Amino acid sequence: MSVVAIIGVALAHLLAAISPGPSFVLSIRTAATEGFRPAAGLALGFGIGAALWAFAALAGLALLFEVLPPLFLVLKIGGGLFLLWLAFKMWRHADEPMPQVAPDVPPRGTLSAIRLGVVTQLANPKPAIFFGAVFVGLVPPDAGWDVKALILFNILWVETLWYLFTARVFSLSRPRAIYGHAKSWLDRGMGTILGALGVKVALG
Template sequence: MTLAAFLAVAALLTMGAVSPGPAVLMSARTGVTEGLRTGFFLAMGIGLGAVFWAALALSGLAALFKIAPALLWAFKIIGGLYLIWMAVQMWRHAADPLPDTTGQPPRSALSAFRLGLVTQLSNPKPAVVLSAIFIGTVPPNTPLWVLACLLAFLFTVETLWNTIVARLFSLPATRRAYVGAKSAMDRSFGGLLALLGAKIAAT
């Protein structure tokens, strides 16, 4: 693989990372409710989930989904239902007061990491998108070290972007605006997440 081809794949991976979806939505809400520290560990989980889907894509997951479409359907149903469940929890607790983040964060680093990982794994569409990217741009004889570099880049860009999103939403001005309209904003976050979950399950 030439340097130009590697950079082209990297650009496509970056575009996929910054596109709106459940992971970005969860990063925004975590940033505003629990701060940058929790958002960072959430972002790391999202990054690892992206690497998991990318590794499966490189191993031929797209071909498996074509042979056994019921497998992809099951992934979508399970993932969509999980996102809808999270949306329901947001909606139910919309009226709860904002957790106090002046001391220990309300969520541990491991819990935030796990939430990010599960959020990313609940959406199987990245595997299909990544398969399309890799099939069209990564030659079959690409050395393993180059593939490892692509996976490392994907982890970095996913983690960095979602950390930036969490940071933006953790700023004092954003937090003050959120506190003033928590109930409505939580229901908005929940509604968007439910729509994304339903879209994943139905398409």
């Protein structure tokens, strides 16, 4: 049963990870404008953030949200405001050149990218509800922490590997060149999408 639980959670999480959301938008933009290394750091941050939400769900946070709805509301509003702030920054810097044509503007450091990835993931408390629902359906109540640790490890790497793939694709020269030619419009478009997702997180 533990093997079934691990595989089932991994598949459910993979489907959730590849669906477009704030992390996907941020990953594409970072890879295209700053290159693979910052986007890879972002990917690891997303993985850590997903694992933290999964751990919180295993520890009963989803149940706590049901008992204390105001706590969930506060986290949603705070997370939505953070995503709106990121969207505002995209709009604000939309007309700035790509880093490779402005060498005095260095790409984001790896640790900074990891930190941004973690904070972006934690800005949306809905994964705790998602993982809570998945765990109730797939993880046996008597599962030991060895099984739970494997589940958390899988969640960390499924999330990270998916966004590493995204980072690699959009950091290649051809996608970066296309992005560079339309950066102003693309940044505003993705900023608008990220802002809409922020509103959805806060009010959804």
